[in-house]
Each structure stands twice: as C-alpha cells, then as structure tokens.
Amino acid sequence: MAFDDLKLNQPEIVKIIDNSYNRRKLVHAYIFEGEAGTGKMEAAKYIASKLLCREETKPCCICNSCQRVLNGTHINVNIVEADGEVIKKEQITNLLKESSMKTLEKGSRIHIIKDADKLNQASANALLKFIEEPYPNHYVILTTKNSGKMLSTIISRCQLIHFKPIKKELLENKLIENGVERDTAFVLSHLTSNVDKANELISEGIVITIIETIKKLMLTEISGNDKYITYLISNTNLPKKDIYFNRLFLEIYGLFLEEKIHYLENPTLENHFVEVFSRLNLDKENVKDVIKQLDVICDYEKRLNTYPNAELMYASLFIEL
C-alpha cells in the first residue's frame, strides 16, 4: 500500500502531518530536510493526497484523486526539479503564473520544489515573494539534503522538518524485499542509510566482490589455500591501491569481525555470514585481537589518508584473518 514505507520509516513525521491536518494547522510552506532515500518526496505526496483525497479517511490511496497524486498526474500538484545544476528563475515564475490561474479542478494546490538548495539567488527571490504572500489554499514543500545551503530568508518563512536516516534493520529488510541477498543487504545497511545509494553500490559491484573475497579468505583456513594469493586472484579487476577501495574493504572486514563476535556470543540468534562462520574453528579472544589490530590500521590509514604500502598492510592483516 502507498505510504506504508513512509509510515514505517518516518512515523514521527506522519504523526506531525496528521496532527497538523486534523487541527487545520498545516502551514503553507515546509522544508523537508534529510538524506536521499529518507522519504521526503513520499511525505510531500502524503500531504498532497491528504489535501486532495475525496474519501472520508484521508488519504485513502484508492480514489481517483489519490491515484493521480501517487502517479504524478494530478493537475493540482506541481513538481519543480532542477534543470541541470540549478532551478532557474523561469521555472519559478512559470509556476507562479500557472498558480494564479484557475484550474479545472477545485481544491488545494501543492507545489513541490525538489532539491530546493539548487535555487539560485534569482529563483529563490521569486519564490520568496510567493511564500511571503501565499495564495489561499496553496502549499509549497521544499525538499533538500541540506537546508544550510538555502537562503536564510526562505528558511525563516517555512516550517523546517528534519527526516532521520532510516534504521539499519529497516533498510536491510527493504533491500532483501527488493531481492538483494541477505549478507549483502546487511553490509549495505551499514555503509549507507538510503536505498538509492545502496542500489548504486550494488551496481558498482565492488561491495559484492569484497564480501565474496572476505568469505573466501576466511575459508582458506579449511581449503589450505594461500590467503594473499586468494585475495589477489579474487580482486583482479579492482583498484587495490585506491583509497576508496581500501577503506571500503577495511570497513566491510570490520563488520565481518563484529558479526563473528556476535555469532560466538549468541550462536542461536539470527546471524549473518553463518555459512562461513559455522565452518570455522573460531576463538573469541583471537577475533578480539584482530579487531584491535584492524582499529590500529584504520586509525593509521585515517591519519595518513593513504596507504604507503597497501598490499603489505593487507598481507599482514590476512595472516590473522
């Protein structure tokens, strides 16, 4: 059902909107601030559906009006997006011109400005006039990842609502629902808090290769293969001397170690990477030592912001892996 994700991920925000609507206290201008994937656009559509729904319990998500809000074809809902890097002044003046005209449909009109930090001085000033003297029954919702990049004159005239990052477990479950393998979904939920970024990391391919490599490295204990050679063979196409890759590798490796400890302490609970851990002879103290060693390496890496000899560093790490 539409808005189920929003209600699950941002219950406080849905409550704010519902309460304001019920008390007839929706303000005419909102700023929704939060990372990508936190549900800002869904919340904007939620407000629009509430205002335009024709059924008693709003939004019903079924009526013709709700359906058109959801699929982006409702004539009373305008969505303005940057044309390139900026939202141009004409885009705002066109919006204002259209807003001043009567529509065929009665009811509220909702203007959603996506990534409003892309408004430049001219377009922001044009919008400011509209926010200062709003038409009755018109609502403006500005979404942004960072309200700090917006004009303070705009911010001061809007109600700012902050969207929290989505909880790791929720993101993991959502990715699993979308067909992502469980261990991969777990790792991704620790690397990012939004679905779009997670999908980007999947298509990049590096994360999945790193997970597979670490699993193979852990199993060298059983296979008797050489760890460093296994590492080199598994990653032939990856940029081993790249800082981004190195950090990602260590971060994911750190997650494996934490899960190892979790597995050793709670073997009966649902764990990740179980098919690997269950085949190994694990010693908790040994795992803790490796975590300490990894922390030292990560600190060292952060201080230098590079690896003077990445491969040597990995080689020493893999002796303990």
Ligand SMILES: [Zn+2]
């Ligand atoms: Zn409806």
